[in-house]
Amino acid sequence: MDNDSLTQRDKRVLWHPCTQMHDYETLPLIPIRRGQGVWLEDFNGKRYLDAISSWWVNLFGHANPRINAAIADQLQNLEHVILAGFTHEPVIDLSEKLINIAPPGLAHCFYASDGSAALEIALKMSFHYWRNHGEVKRTRFINLANSYHGETLGALSVGDVPLYKETYQALLLETITVKSPDCYQREAGESCADYSARTFAHMEAALTKHAGEVCAVVIEPLVQCAGQMRMYDPIYLKLLRQACDRHRVHLIADEIAVGFGRTGTMFACEQAGITPDFLCLAKGLTGGYLPLSVCMTTEKVYQAFYAEYAARKAFLHSHSYTGNPLACRAALATLDIFHTDDVINRNRTLSAQLAQATARFSDHPHVAEVRQTGMIVAIELVKDKKNRTAYPWQERRGLTACRHALEQGVILRPLRDVIYFMPPYVIKPEEIDGLAQVAWQGIDRACG
Ligand SMILES: *Cc1c(COP(=O)(O)O)cnc(C)c1O
Numbered sequence: 001m002d003n004d005s006l007t008q009r010d011k012r013v014l015w016h017p018c019t020q021m022h023d024y025e026t027l028p029l030i031p032i033r034r035g036q037g038v039w040l041e042d043f044n045g046k047r048y049l050d051a052i053s054s055w056w057v058n059l060f061g062h063a064n065p066r067i068n069a070a071i072a073d074q075l076q077n078l079e080h081v082i083l084a085g086f087t088h089e090p091v092i093d094l095s096e097k098l099i100n101i102a103p104p105g106l107a108h109c110f111y112a113s114d115g116s117a118a119l120e121i122a123l124k125m126s127f128h129y130w131r132n133h134g135e136v137k138r139t140r141f142i143n144l145a146n147s148y149h150g151e152t153l154g155a156l157s158v159g160d161v162p163l164y165k166e167t168y169q170a171l172l173l174e175t176i177t178v179k180s181p182d183c184y185q186r187e188a189g190e191s192c193a194d195y196s197a198r199t200f201a202h203m204e205a206a207l208t209k210h211a212g213e214v215c216a217v218v219i220e221p222l223v224q225c226a227g228q229m230r231m232y233d234p235i236y237l238k239l240l241r242q243a244c245d246r247h248r249v250h251l252i253a254d255e256i257a258v259g260f261g262r263t264g265t266m267f268a269c270e271q272a273g274i275t276p277d278f279l280c281l282a283k284g285l286t287g288g289y290l291p292l293s294v295c296m297t298t299e300k301v302y303q304a305f306y307a308e309y310a311a312r313k314a315f316l317h318s319h320s321y322t323g324n325p326l327a328c329r330a331a332l333a334t335l336d337i338f339h340t341d342d343v344i345n346r347n348r349t350l351s352a353q354l355a356q357a358t359a360r361f362s363d364h365p366h367v368a369e370v371r372q373t374g375m376i377v378a379i380e381l382v383k384d385k386k387n388r389t390a391y392p393w394q395e396r397r398g399l400t401a402c403r404h405a406l407e408q409g410v411i412l413r414p415l416r417d418v419i420y421f422m423p424p425y426v427i428k429p430e431e432i433d434g435l436a437q438v439a440w441q442g443i444d445r446a447c448g
Contacts, residue, residue, distance in 0.1 A: 003043045006031035027403070035062025038427050040411070049410045051423050051435050056225065056257050058288030060337050061426040067287050070333035074326050083111070083323040090328035097335050098296060101266055103275035106296040110315075111323040115256035115282035116150025118293035119218075122278040123154050124317060125297060126216040126250045132304045132313045141173070142206055142217040142249075145180040148226030149218060149254050158218045161227055176210055178202045181232035182224065184369060184380070196233035203240060207247045216250035216277070221268035222373055225257040228418040229378035231371050237272035250277040250301075256293070260284035260334075261344055261425065264351060264374030277301060287334035288424075292327035343425055351375055353429050354421060357436035364440075366447035375425065379439070381417040381447060391417055401442035408438045419443065 007029050015021065016029075030048075032040045038061055040048045050058065060067065074090065081088060095109040110125070112118050123141065130138040141158050148164070149155040156165055157173035165172070179202040186195035207214070221237055224230045244251045253276035258268040262284070265271055269279070278301070282293035307313045321327075337343065354377050361379050362370045368382040381398060383391045391397045398414025405412045412419055419439055423432070 001043055003028075003031055006043055028406070030406075037061040037063075038424050038431060047409055048406070049423075049427075049431060049435060051405075051410055051421050051427075052413050053284075053422050053424050054288055055283075055413075056262075056422055057283045057286075058424045059260060059284045059334060060287050061424050062288075064287060064333075064337075066337060067289055067330050067333040070329040071289065071326055074329040078325050080321065080324050080326070084318065088323075088325050088328075090325045090332060091323040094328045094331050094335075097332065098281075098294065101335070102279060102296055103267060103269050105275040105298055106279055107299040108297055108302045110295045110297070110317075112293045112295070112319045113291040113321050113324075113327075114150070115254075115280065115293050116152040116155040117319060118256065118280040118282055118295045119149045119155040119158070119252075119254060120152055121295040121317060122252045122254075122280055122297075123158065123216070123218075125295065125301060125315060126252065126278065128315060129250070129301050129304045130215055137213055138215045140176060140210065140214050142176045142178060142203070142210070142214055144219055144224070145177055146182060146224050146227035146230060147180070147218070147220055148224065149220070150256075159226075164226075176206050176214070178206045180224065180227075180230065181236040182227075182230040183232050184230055184371070192231075193233040193235050196236040197239065199232075200236055200239045200243075204243055207243050207249060211247035211249055214247075214249050216252045217244055218252040218254065220254050221258055222263050222271065223258050223268070223376055225376070226415065228380070228415045229371070229376060229420045231373050231376075231378075234268075234272035237269065237274050241272070241274040241276075244277075252276060252278040252280065254280045256280055256282040258376075261338070261347055262373075262375050262422070264344075264347065266338070266344055285334070286327050286330035287337070289330040289334075290324070290327035291321075292324065292331055347375055347425055350425065350427065350429075350432070353432050357432050358421075358439075361436075361440065361443070364443060364447075366443065376420065376422050378418050378420040379443070381419065381443060397446040400446035401439070404442035404445045405438050408441070410435055410438045412439065412442070 031043050033043050034041050038050050040050050110121055143158045145160050147160045149159045160177055179199055181196035181199040183192035183195050253269055255267055259281045279296040286292045305313050305315050351374050358370050358377050361367050366381050368380045368388045371378050383389045398417040401419055402412040402414050
């Protein structure tokens with residue numbers, strides 16, 4: 001078996017995610033045979049550094065021996081059981097541990113399989129909370145411009161990336177969309193904190209105008225990942241928590257991409273010292289092994305649903321694989337690695353190395369900005385550096401840079417003209433340097 005024969009079979013029967021399938025007439029589709037640490041290997045024996053953690057899910061490398069062992073052990077006992085009316089040790093252990101490490105005040109865990117589903121749960125729970133309290137006029141959500149929360153209809157509704165959303169607009173909930181605190185848009189000489197704080201006026205105005213009809217504000221704390229890795233200051237989250245309390249509106253924090261150490265702390269909300277009413281987690285939760293997501297919430301929300309059955313207050317939402325034991329064991333092994341290997345502290349060195357390796361990129365004539373939050377570095381390519389004029393999207397410059405990287409054995413995936421590194425936490429310093437080298441060449445080729 002080689003790359004070509006598998007590619008041909010694939011194209012006859014598959015339809016790939018987030019892909020114009022026609023692209024595969026000119027772009028290579030790469031069948032992967034095995035993974036080890038930060039490396040993936042294709043069927044021709046070529047190796048690739050997984051610099052995007054396989055779509056932001058992998059934390060401790062492919063084929064991690066400790067996560068492998070946990071799943072194998074669980075397989076001997078119980079692969080799955082219905083979670084309504086039944087329970088099991090892995091899901092109880094995991095819930096206790098998550099409640100221990102999450103911002104204080106989150107007290108109950110509701111599981112699903114994908115990030116989008118966790119968002120749907122948060123949206124429905126928030127709406128249903130107000131309804132159970134007789135506040136039936138609250139039917140709307142406030143979101144940020146350029147936000148991303150997933151692809152199912154509810155999650156897509158509270159997102160704001162036109163590329164994914166525009167087509168389906170007629171099917172979606174109508175949200176109240178507020179200017180993003182995105183520091184890329186700050187004035188020359190203005191600090192990121194000042195800009196984010198100043199932008200909050202738009203949120204305050206929306207809350208003042210709409211509070212009585214709003215269930216919740218939905219945000220991605222600190223980094224709008226799918227929205228081209230745009231970043232903002234924790235001050236915004238502090239102001240938002242205070243305003244949500246003042247206006248009696250829920251705060252939903254979507255840490256699906258930024259949770260589990262990506263921003264330098266276990267959860268991004270920690271950097272603002274806040275607790276959201278709902279915390280959505282997925283992606284890194286299982287270390288990148290199995291689909292598992294969770295929507296965590298407070299005792300107060302939980303109690304709004306707790307009543308005699310006849311009161312008809314229950315949250316009758318479910319997914320077939322809710323709390324799957326194998327996925328829970330992968331998550332437990334992942335949390336165990338965080339604990340025993342002091343990962344958050346050790347990542348400080350890695351993120352300093354990422355900063356060092358990418359420092360020179362800001363001098364590149366077609367790089368408008370290099371930005372970093374913890375273990376995420378983003379490099380924004382522009383046609384004109386002075387005015388930050390973007391390249392026409394049809395030119396797909398970011399893609400050209402990433403194609404070069406792929407030839408050189410590095411997996412990058414552009415967000416339009418933003419190249420980013422979001423590597424597993426087991427990447428080595430020399431691998432970071434190699435990665436930066438290849439990205440530099442790719443950018444030169446794309447912008448030359
Ligand atoms: C990926 C992502 C989602 C959706 O998660 P899926 O598992 O792909 O459904 C939601 N929110 C954010 C911030 C994400 O990055």
